[in-house]
Amino acid sequence: MLKKSGILVLLLLLLSNVFAQECDTILYSSPKFYKLIGGSKMKNILPGQTVCLKAGKYFQIEIQNLQGTEEKPIKIIPVDGEVIIDTNSHFGIKISHSSHIILSGMTDSLQYGIRVLQNNGTGISIDELSSDIEICGCEVGNVTLTGIVAKTDPDCSLTAVRDSFLMKNILIHHNYIHHTGYEGLYIGNTFFTGVHIQCNGKDTLVLPHLNENIKIYDNYISHTGYDGIQVSSTTKGCQIHDNQIYFDSQKKQWGQMSGIIIGDGTKAECYNNIIAYGAGIGIEVHGQASRIYNNLIVEAGRTYVPNQQGAFSKPAIFVGYNLYNPGNQAYKIYQNTIYRPKSEGIRFVNQNSAKNEIINNIIVDPGIWKHFDSIGIPTNNAFINIGSNITFEAQNNYTTRDTSELRFVDSQHFNFMLQPSSPAIDKGKNLLAEGIHFDLNYSQRPWGKEFDMGAYEYFPTQGSLEMEVHPFIKNIFFDTNSKNFRVLLKSSLKGKVKIVIYNLQGKKLYSFIKENSAEDSFSFSVPHLSEGIYLINLIGDGFFYSQLIPIAYR
Numbered sequence: 001m002l003k004k005s006g007i008l009v010l011l012l013l014l015l016s017n018v019f020a021q022e023c024d025t026i027l028y029s030s031p032k033f034y035k036l037i038g039g040s041k042m043k044n045i046l047p048g049q050t051v052c053l054k055a056g057k058y059f060q061i062e063i064q065n066l067q068g069t070e071e072k073p074i075k076i077i078p079v080d081g082e083v084i085i086d087t088n089s090h091f092g093i094k095i096s097h098s099s100h101i102i103l104s105g106m107t108d109s110l111q112y113g114i115r116v117l118q119n120n121g122t123g124i125s126i127d128e129l130s131s132d133i134e135i136c137g138c139e140v141g142n143v144t145l146t147g148i149v150a151k152t153d154p155d156c157s158l159t160a161v162r163d164s165f166l167m168k169n170i171l172i173h174h175n176y177i178h179h180t181g182y183e184g185l186y187i188g189n190t191f192f193t194g195v196h197i198q199c200n201g202k203d204t205l206v207l208p209h210l211n212e213n214i215k216i217y218d219n220y221i222s223h224t225g226y227d228g229i230q231v232s233s234t235t236k237g238c239q240i241h242d243n244q245i246y247f248d249s250q251k252k253q254w255g256q257m258s259g260i261i262i263g264d265g266t267k268a269e270c271y272n273n274i275i276a277y278g279a280g281i282g283i284e285v286h287g288q289a290s291r292i293y294n295n296l297i298v299e300a301g302r303t304y305v306p307n308q309q310g311a312f313s314k315p316a317i318f319v320g321y322n323l324y325n326p327g328n329q330a331y332k333i334y335q336n337t338i339y340r341p342k343s344e345g346i347r348f349v350n351q352n353s354a355k356n357e358i359i360n361n362i363i364v365d366p367g368i369w370k371h372f373d374s375i376g377i378p379t380n381n382a383f384i385n386i387g388s389n390i391t392f393e394a395q396n397n398y399t400t401r402d403t404s405e406l407r408f409v410d411s412q413h414f415n416f417m418l419q420p421s422s423p424a425i426d427k428g429k430n431l432l433a434e435g436i437h438f439d440l441n442y443s444q445r446p447w448g449k450e451f452d453m454g455a456y457e458y459f460p461t462q463g464s465l466e467m468e469v470h471p472f473i474k475n476i477f478f479d480t481n482s483k484n485f486r487v488l489l490k491s492s493l494k495g496k497v498k499i500v501i502y503n504l505q506g507k508k509l510y511s512f513i514k515e516n517s518a519e520d521s522f523s524f525s526v527p528h529l530s531e532g533i534y535l536i537n538l539i540g541d542g543f544f545y546s547q548l549i550p551i552a553y554r
Contacts, residue, residue: 023079024049029056031087037076038098039064047100048072053114055081061093068100070132075102078113085116092116092140096128106137111530112176115139123177126150126170129160134171140180147177147184147221150214151233154189154206156199162207169213176530177221182256184221184245187214188233192265192324210265213237220532222246222552226256227280232263235288240270244504244532246552249280252304257314258284259300265324271295272440274504274533276414279304282316282341289329289353292317293336294440296416296455301342302367309343309371315385316341316363319348319356328354334431335360335439337416337455340403343368349387356392358384360428362406362454363399396429398453406454413475414533415548417441417456424453441504473545476536480553484523485536492519498539499524503532 025045027035035058036042037051045051047068053061055078068074083105085092093116095101103124105114114137116123123140126133129152140147150170152160159165170187177184189195189208196203211234221228221243228245231238240260249257257280262268266287272294275282282297301314316338319331331353338345338361345363348356369382383399386392398406407422409415418424428451437445439457446452447459474488494517501510509529516522531552538545 022050023052025051026054026079027051027061028054029058029083031057032059034060034062037061037063038066045074047074050075050077052077052079053083054079055083058083058085059087060085060089060091063093063095063098063101063103065096066098066101068132070100073100073102073132073134075104077104078107078110081113082110083114086118089119090121091125092119092122092143093124095124095126095130095133098130098133100132101130102134102136104134104137105139106174110137111174111528112137112139116141116143118142120144122146122149123180124148126167127152129165131167132169134173136171136174139176139178141176141178143179144181146182146186147180147224148172148175148186150187151189151211152209154195154197154208156197156204158206160209162209165209167209167211170211171215172219173216174218175220177219177224178531179223181225181251183226183228183230184224184248185216185219185229185231187211187216187229187231188263188266190230190232190263192233192263208233210235211238215239217242219243220530221248222531223250224248225251226253227261228259228275228278230258230261230263231266231268232287234266234268236267238262238266238268240268241272242504243273245273245275246277246531248275248278249304252279257281257301257304259297260284262287262290264322266290272442274298274440275300277303279314281314281318282338283318285317285319285331285350286322288322288325289331291332291334291434293332293334293436294438294455295336296339296440297336297341298339298414298416299341300338302340304342306342309368313343313347313368314341315344315347317346319346319350319353322350322352325350325352328352330355330357332357332434333359333361334434334436335428335451335453335455336362337440338363338366339411339416340365341367344381344385345383345399347385348390348392351387351389354391356390358392358394359396360431360451360453361397362424363397364406365401365403369401396427396451396453398424398427410547413477413547414550416454417548418452418454418458420458422452422458425458426450426452428453472540473538476538476545476547476549478549478551479523482523483553484525485549486521486523487518487538488521489518493522493540494518495540498537500537500539501526501529502535502537504535509534
């Protein structure tokens with residue numbers, strides 16, 4: 001007995017040592033009072049250390065004057081459960097005068113362990129000359145302003161102007177942003193060409209700071225008041241990829257309506273994003289020559305003043321007027337699938353460019369076709385509308401008003417992969433020289449003889465995704481009331497069914513066996529599955545069924 005007690009004591013000591021090593025500093029929750037990490041009260045946090053946020057409710061958290069290093073960043077993480085900020089305060093979490101910080105809510109058991117569920121301002125901000133910051137595994141919802149902001153606005157101290165400060169190495173990934181009053185993500189100052197401020201009674205024009213190495217990826221963003229993602233003043237190293245954006249621009253505020261906006265001064269790689277059902281433009285570009293490829297844009301702008309064009313037009317991709325594009329570089333728009341935009345598929349009006357390329361895109365049923373036809377504008381402009389005095393090459397694009405012509409697997413259930421009979425297969429131009437060697441699912445390009453058009457490359461083993469291979473299954477859908485998946489059957493199904501769930505990056509999330517004796521339908525639940533689109537595979541005796549399922553909690 002003494003021996004067992006000694007082992008138990010030793011085990012507890014070992015566990016306490018592990019906990020102590022993981023948490024160099026522990027912050028305890030307080031639902032009524034502001035909490036400061038760093039600043040004048042916590043000066044002993046060193047590079048490479050970890051600050052643990054004890055699970056519970058907090059009022060506000062500010063991270064102030066913490067300086068990690070590139071090799072030894074300071075980590076801030078939750079322990080023992082969720083960290084929740086749910087108040088009427090004007091911000092949730094603020095990072096000021098700090099660098100090389102990782103704010104991560106991702107744990108072994110939690111996808112979003114840090115949750116700003118409500119406030120009267122911004123959810124999370126990176127400001128006051130902060131740089132080299134990573135934010136991941138956080139949820140921000142029901143805020144009156146913006147989900148996540150990263151910028152320092154210039155003032156009369158001139159410490160945040162272009163020749164005195166550079167914001168760099170900002171990574172924002174694997175976050176869930178929803179129901180924001182303004183933008184989902186707002187990165188960099190909009191006024192790249194300068195902003196007027198009042199200093200000592202004088203009107204002064206200043207240039208806001210630039211940004212470099214900004215990476216925004218794998219975020220799920222839904223129901224934003226303004227743009228889903230806005231990035232401005234980022235002249236180098238901007239990547240916007242693998243984000244899912246739904247129902248952007250719900251306030252329908254003119255000039256603030258897009259799924260993704262590449263703002264003034266920004267040069268970006270914008271790829272493998274899904275943008276659907278927003279009231280605004282799908283991808284809007286006012287920055288430098290950028291590459292836009294492998295994106296799926298569904299029904300962009302359709303809910304904005306329906307049946308009216310002109311001033312109310314909303315194309316899927318818009319390259320706008322821009323005075324800053326050094327050397328008149330080429331904008332490149334490749335391999336996008338555009339489905340039923342309110343106006344044009346692609347509208348391009350930037351004359352400060354040359355040798356632009358629009359290649360291998362699929363554009364289906366642009367809503368402005370009838371309007372152009374009625375006023376005598378060539379209806380081909382409904383698909384790709386290029387302004388005057390612009391040099392461009394448009395090749396191997398598939399355009400049609402017939403939503404069934406492309407033979408998508410199941411567009412009604414948000415599956416825009418290609419069936420083997422699709423006319424888009426092997427009809428694209430080879431873009432390997434451009435570094436395009438994967439599709440929206442990160443499948444290999446090309447798989448067949450040539451590139452396929454659109455965001456998805458067909459491959460033979462994708463046969464499981466065709467509708468002919470499931471004799472028992474009629475459909476799968478997600479029931480928002482019960483939060484269960486429901487499987488509708490064509491005929492009775494008995495025996496074991498293996499259920500496998502993947503995210504759109506191909507990562508297996510769940511795999512389990514369900515015993516069935518169902519006549520017309522059966523249900524199953526998956527805990528902790530966030531909003532998004534998932535690939536569901538059902539494998540049984542003699543059949544295989546696969547379907548992409550969108551999940552939204554409303």
